[in-house]
Amino acid sequence: MAAVMIPIDPDKKDDVYYRYKMPALQCKVESSGNGVKTVLPNIHEVCAAINRPEDVLMRFFQFDLGAQTTISKKDDKYLIMGSRQEEQMQQSVYSFIKKFVLCGQCKNPETVVHYDAKKKSVTKVCGACGKETKWEANRAYTTMYMYYKDHPEEATAGKGTAEARKRSCCCTAPTAAAAASAEKKATKTVIAASDLKDDRKDRSRCL
Template sequence: MSFINICRDNTDPFYRYKMPPIQSKTEGRGNGIKTAIVNLAEVARALNRPPSYLVKFFGYELGAQTQIDRFLVNGAHDTGELQDSLDGFINKFVLCGSCKNPETEISLKGKDTLERDCKACGKVTIIDPKHKLYSYIVKNPPDNKKGKKSATATANVVGGGKSISDIAAGHENEFSNGNGDENNDTENFDEDDDLLAKKIQAEAAQLQELKIKDDEWAVDMSQEAIAARARELEGINSNGINGSSTSLNKFDEFGEWLIKESDGNVSNLPNDVEIYKKIVEFELLESPEILQVLGQTLFDENILEEIEPHVGLLAKIINEDSNFEKSLLGGLERLIGIQYPSLISQIPKILHSFYDKDLLSEEIIINWGSKVSKKYVSKDVSKKVRKAAKPFIQWLQEAEVESDEDDE
């Protein structure tokens, strides 16, 4: 199914907030004719709003009676009319009043004040109380506890009373010795760690992960590695050997282009549109390994500040494909474990940021942390990286269990 921008006025080529277009069909005839919105549940889920709000809004806007349980609006209404009406709902009840980002939640303050809490910019804006739907929402406020992404549920805690916001903020945690030396404990992967790894692995097995062999090829996109491969190929060519086997592979060429364009400084990288066009030019858009390259070339030691500018590019390429997510984790593992080992202590913050921006899913992160792998880095480095990630992974698991209990 094709998707459309939640905010249809936004023409940004990397706008990452999508929803399925309205699908409707007409039922009955004469005075009993009705319009059924067949995919209203999926649209509501994309907007993070209860379906009943959308049905009631259509009724108010179109001057028609509705049946909330069956997603029906009395009368004959074509799809275009419903889609245009939905734009009004999005502008009034979804988009942030400050940054126009749809990543908001509706909350009821006091008895009759509705607010939009934006998770993107942090602003809280008042919803216009003039629309008829306002009163309906006040009487039927959303339950923001159920179905809420666990990364924003700061009320949940990790062992020792630490919330995920504490971990993301870098407060003292399980792998800190209390003296600010967070790296000290990452040197030893002891029996306790092994037990935790086994526990994580057992639980992750239920998620039916597609196993990846440790000996699969990984792309080393450090400047030193590219230079070494180039020197080697120059030596081969000087001996008179020609053909495609003597040229840098496409991943190397793309990585070399990025490094050359930025002069080795990520702050000088080409804009994301140019990078995307280059990926298409090299015909790498369908190759998960491209995320290994991007994971090692878009960021440096300031990765936490560099993620946001590239969210659109990464989201468009990943497109919720688990293989691409795994490849991105592999690139980050090389970046942190080999190029910038000083970042190991910040792995919980880094994973949290990628997760919160929907670039890495909960399932993929938990599976990645379930076992040490030498696919991208040495086994020792892999142990250190996953040990540092342990508090965040443990929190994800506990939040998942709590969510299951709430559903029950």
């Protein structure tokens, strides 16, 4: 069954013009010899919408709900021990979004994680206003840092972010100037190396 699309920012639930949507987190309660557990069948779609890894969100659930979580890569299953209601799980997702997704200044969800190996830190960079927000040091932050330390390729500013655009402009300006200079030199070279044939002797013979 397709998940209901809801606003990424919970404070925008009554704003009909808000365009950033995500699928509501689905829950499926299963019971077996190992006890009752809740499966999250559409966690991939949720994490794709908020641009954050599943592993980090699952660790956040563990801290936020005080519950054991299990990830079975082989079966592609993301489990939380105990019976969990969708409303409770969605509230936990929103807590994660407020802390680790929404821009600290403009509240835009188009943020990316920036990993600084030298400073040993991770921050979020907004693609709309360019604001770089630092996170409070806690267990959830440590999980975020450790994940991106192991996966630095996933912690780069996207092409559409303000930071990336700024870098692009800085790089483009000198490149354009160099190109213009090269073109000017090439034009001068062509004129100086003119190989037009001198036919004055030929004309004098005709006369």
